[in-house]
Amino acid sequence: MADEPGNQTPNTPEVSESELRDLSVDELRQQAKDAGISGSSGMRKEELVEALAKAGGGAGRSADGGGGSEDVGAGPDGGKLRKGPEMSDSLKYSQEVTSPDQEPEREGRSLVTTHHEVIKQWAEERNAVPATVSGTEHGGHLGVLRFDFGDKNSDLRQVSWEEWFKTFDERGLNFIYQEQRSDGQQSNFFRLENPGREDA
Secondary structure (H helix, E strand, C coil): CCCCCCCCCCCCCCCCHHHHHCCCHHHHHHHHHHCCCCCHHHCCHHHHHHHHHHHCCCCCCCCCCCCCCCCCCCCCCCCCCCCCCCCCHHHHCCEECCCCCCCCCCCCCCEEECCHHHHHHHHHCCCCEEEEECCCCECCECCCEEEECCCCCCCEEECCHHHHHHHHHHCCCEEEECCECCCCCECCCEEEECCCCCCC
16 A cells, blocks of 8 residues: 655644644744643754654643643743843843743843743753752741752752742842753753842
């Protein structure tokens, strides 16, 4: 029996890759998110098409069961940059991200946000968990905020997203980060900065 014409992906009879290719990258990323595909924000269009085809298209699928992740919203500043007298040059020249749908202008671009969902998605795509540095807590408050990337770092104590974001907002921090390095590889770089103080 001859193969069917067209670009067919095995075991995904209801998915047309050509239809997926007609969608924008943002639409593909949303479908990938809905389908529970991790790491989609760093994927190129062809990678998104391939991942969605393997997952069965993503359209109409619920995100339920995708690790129990729930949208934590934008936060009190709507994702906007917090400004102050001690803003670093890296903060001034970073691309401001105020929505999970925003893309870096180029690979390796330094980004900045206060948007809770953007930060949470960035961490989850790297299997990172919110944490604090043990021994830096004071007065019942979390200490230095970090992410646990699973490096078996005994100095880190994992905390809830609620605790992490509460401290992040109370301290008026900005989240400076990269999605990708300049060579296109996923980047784990991040830094927290308080624009009103020299030491965040």
